[in-house]
Amino acid sequence: MSDHEPSSSMRTPMGRVRHLGAAHAGTKHFWHQRLTSVALVPLTIGAVILVLSLMGRNHAAVVQILGSTAVAIGLLLFVLVSAYHMWLGMQVIIEDYVHDELPKIAMLMGNTFFSCAVALTAVFAILKLSFGL
Amino acid sequence: MAEAKTSAKNRPLSPHLQIYRPTMTMMMSIVHRVTGAALYVGTLLLLWWLIAAAAGPNAYAGVQWFLETVIGRLILFGYTWAMIQHMLGGIRHLIWDTGRGLGPVEREWLTMATLVGSVGLTVIVWFIAYLMGGFR
Numbered sequence: 064m065s066d067h068e069p070s071s072s073m074r075t076p077m078g079r080v081r082h083l084g085a086a087h088a089g090t091k092h093f094w095h096q097r098l099t100s101v102a103l104v105p106l107t108i109g110a111v112i113l114v115l116s117l118m119g120r121n122h123a124a125v126v127q128i129l130g131s132t133a134v135a136i137g138l139l140l141f142v143l144v145s146a147y148h149m150w151l152g153m154q155v156i157i158e159d160y161v162h163d164e165l166p167k168i169a170m171l172m173g174n175t176f177f178s179c180a181v182a183l184t185a186v187f188a189i190l191k192l193s194f195g196l
Numbered sequence: 197m198a199e200a201k202t203s204a205k206n207r208p209l210s211p212h213l214q215i216y217r218p219t220m221t222m223m224m225s226i227v228h229r230v231t232g233a234a235l236y237v238g239t240l241l242l243l244w245w246l247i248a249a250a251a252g253p254n255a256y257a258g259v260q261w262f263l264e265t266v267i268g269r270l271i272l273f274g275y276t277w278a279m280i281q282h283m284l285g286g287i288r289h290l291i292w293d294t295g296r297g298l299g300p301v302e303r304e305w306l307t308m309a310t311l312v313g314s315v316g317l318t319v320i321v322w323f324i325a326y327l328m329g330g331f332r
Contacts, residue, residue: 097293100286107283111276114245115325118263118272119332122256125249142242149236156233181239188246 092151099148106141113138130192138189146182150174224307228285231278238275276321281314 072079113134117125128134153174161167216222245263248255262268288306291297297306325331 097290100290104283104287107279111279111321112324112328114242115272115276115322116328116330118325118330119260120329122249122253122260125256129246129249145239149232149239152232153236156229181243184243185239185246188243188250191250192246 092154096148096151099144099151102144103141103148106137106144109137110141126192126195129189130195132193135189135193139186142185142189143182146178146185149181150178153178220307221303224285224310228282228289231282231285234278235275235282238278241271241275273318273322277314277318280317280321281310284310284313284317 074084078084113128117128120128129138154171157167157170157174161170245259248259263272288297288310291306292303297303322331
C-alpha cells in the first residue's frame with residue numbers, strides 16, 4: 064500500500080490491497096497507432112504498387128529489384144512499421160472479445176510472438192535479397 | 197469466489213449490435229476491423245513470397261505458380277482491396293481524430309467515399325502495376 068494514500072481516498076479496500084491503478088501509459092497505444100498509420104499511408108501505396116508490378120516477372124528480375132538499395136530500404140520500413148501497427152491493432156481486437164484471463168493473456172502473447180516473427184522473417188528475407196548471402 | 201463469478205456473468209448487458217438499425221458508418225467500422233484482421237493473416241502470403249524470392253528460383257517458382265492460379269489471383273486482388281480499404285478507412289479515422297467530418301452528412305459521405313475509393317483505387321493500382329510490367 065502506498066504511504067501517500069490519503070485516508071479520504073475514493074479507492075475501495077480491495078483496490079488498495081491490489082494496488083493497481085492507472086498505468087500512466089494511457090495515450091501511448093492510441094498515439095503509436097496513429098503515428099504508424101500516418102507513416103503507412105505512403106509506405107503502403109509504394110509497397111502495393113511495387114509488389115504487383117513484380118507479378119509475373121522471373122526470379123532474377125524480382126531479386127534484382129527487391130535487392131536494390133532504395134527498394135529494400137522502403138520495403139524494410141514498410142514491414143517494420145506494419146508489424147508494429149498490426150501488433151497494436153490485434154491487441155485491441157483481443158482485448159475487446161476475449162474476457163477470460165488465461166486465454167486473453169495467451170492470445171496477447173501469441174500476438175506478440177507472431178508480430179515479432181513476421182517482422183524478423185521479412186527483414187531477414189529482404190536483407191538476404193540485398194546482400195545475396 | 198465461484199459465486200462472485202456467476203453473479204458477474206448474470207449482470208444485465210448494455211444493448212449490443214443486434215438492436216441497432218445497421219448504418220453505413222457502423223458497417224464500414226466493422227469492415228475496418230475485419231480488413232485489419234485479414235491483413236494480419238495476409239502477411240503470411242507476403243512472407244511466403246519474400247522468403248521464396250530470397251531462397252532461390254525453385255522456391256520462387258512455387259509461389260509464382262500459386263499466385264497465377266485463379267484462386268491466387270483472387271486472393272491477391274482481395275488482399276490489394278483490403279489494404280487500400282483499411283488505408284482509406286484509417287485516413288477517415290485520422291480526419292475524425294481532428295474533430296472534422298463528424299456531422300451527419302459529412303460522416304456518411306466520408307464513409308461512402310472510402311468504399312467507392314477503395315474499389316476504384318484497387319482497379320487503378322492493378323492497372324498501374326500492369327503498365328509497370330506486372331502480370332505478363
